Amino acid sequence: MKQAVVGLLAHVDAGKTTLAEAMLFAAGAIRTRGRVDHGDAHLDTDAMERERGITIFSKQAHFDHDGTHYMLLDAPGHVDFSAEAERTLQALDYAILVIGANDGVQGHTETMWDLLERYGVPTVLFVNKIDLATADTAALMHQVRARLSASCLDGVALACAAGASVPEGCATDPGALEDAAATDEAALDEYLETETLARTTVRRLVSERRVFPVLFGSALKGEGVEELLCCLDALVDERTWPDEFAARVYKVSRSPRGERLAWLKVTGGTLRAKMFVSGTERGEAWEEKIDQVRIYQAETFQTVTEVPAGQICAVTGLTHVVPGSALGAEPAGMAPQLAPVLSYQVLPGSNDVHTVVRALRELADEDPLLGVSWQEHLQEAHVQLMGAVQREVIQQTLSERFGLDVEFGPGGILYKETVTAPVEGIGHYEPLRHYAEAHLLIEPLPRGAGIEVGTRCSEDDLDRNWQRLILTHVLEREHLGVLTGSPIADVRITLLAGRAHSKHTEGGDFRQATYRAIRHALMCAREQGTCMLLEPWYRFRLTVPADKVGRALADVQRMGAEFDAPEIAGDTAQLVGTVPASEMREYALEVSGYTGGMGRLALEYAGYRACHDAERVIEEAAYDPEADLPNTPDSVFCSHGAGYTVKWFDVAEHAHVEVDPARLRPWRKADAAFFSRG
Incomplete structure (x- = not known):
């Protein structure tokens, strides 16, 4: 029996969970179909999901259909839980991207589409709610091909070519096979010779993401669901897996x-x-x-x-x-593309703040994109989230699981910092009977690359165990920048050199040296003018009445947005582009106000870019990196049996190690193989 892990993805309210119910029912895996609005959906099992009518946590189900075993993953559709959906993609063999006929392709649809491309997941599209009076299949197909890919083709025609036994009477597009053949040179030669495509060829084109079958139906009424299952049966390819675990x-x-x-x-x-x-x-x-x-x-x-x-x-x-x-034997995967954009102060009320932080860290253990930080100098806990709905879910979870009733302060933008040119940092830690020195190079990486860590230090100069320890300390926590005290991002940190003492070096010594080396490098970058403040940007789609487009244009220009010329269709106008997230906090209410409730603003995370008003943000933050003692850039040296502090700008003159370019080795990533004991 063939098998495949298939994920269901969609923007919120597209009917994704309803489609999951319909598929399970059609395959005989459940006896009755639940409904999200009735609170009895088979896969929305959490009380918060049933209460809110949205999927918050990905769910698993399995069923068999016509010789294929399917493992179905229903991923969240709400934008605040996009990170949960992105993690699910790593487990998928195929994906079904659900689009609501009432809303069409939304910004979140495009975000999911981009992620599916990033992770290389073959995708079938299901346009749901086609039973609505306003649904226009031709217009929807045109929109899908224009907004997502011109290779989105009639799924029934492709399934038939792949040997599917679709129900009788299904209309097909006679040009779909020719369009599919045009996406691949070998397939085109085959089509020109035989005027058709073999089953294996169609399956290959789908599995290689050269074509994307599109089907239409109504999950609530069960229409088009059997065709979807037959399409999957025909298009799912058998896969051979390695023998090693x-x-x-x-x-x-x-x-x-x-x-x-x-x-x-x-x-x-x-x-x-x-x-x-x-x-x-x-x-x-x-x-x-x-x-x-x-x-x-x-x-x-x-x-x-x-x-x-x-x-x-x-x-x-x-x-x-x-x-x-x-x-x-599984290789390391890609870092998640999505990231939280808002930061909230945690107000513990009558609860012990450290108990609250421990509970939040347990939740962060389940969701790596829930950031939890304890700011020692303020004695405050902060969380980094995707949005207000996620904040409400965290608040409810703290109450129900841990018995902690907490509040959150006003949300603020989560800034990040990076460097624009390579800079070397030195950390030295030598109080009495302790010794460690580390030299680290910090280099810029493209936006969204995250943190890369590696070494060029020769093991003849510093034993691999010490190198492992230094790079472990680089990885073990979030390091703060020196402009606003925001986390650093999109950099490569490389160990160049270091020194340990045969008697006096302990593990904690290199922790101190490593932290100080990173801060020293960032302080040097600030002095050189090569530190950069980053802020999150949104991809936006603003729809307003045509007579209000002038106001909309003035607003987005004032916000520093980048956008295309407005598209006017009848009585409505649409603006599409990217904009700093800090400018959009209350704008949805403004849109509703000046359009009399006729306007609509859709926002999607579009990554971090240079802050558009960095000077203002840095000035308002008033962050003094030298006063942040837990993150000091200074080093400690020893003289006449006593340790003394050397300010960061004098550390290079006191350092005991000099980096010799001739002794540097090729860059080696600090991956699982590096940290293994072999």
């Missing part, structure tokens, strides 16, 4: 009994209960035993002894893994 964690959660569950896709060999698995997190190697292996069907599960490659499951017993962790 490998797996990737795509989600971490807690069971109702409080057990920590790691949800993973087995990508090689066989996963067995009681087997030991190993990995590396933040530079620390670990090995643990898997306790139970579970196959979930919504909220119920079956305990199994083993799971073969190609399937997904949940396991207990793993305490170190986080979403994205690679197990066994």
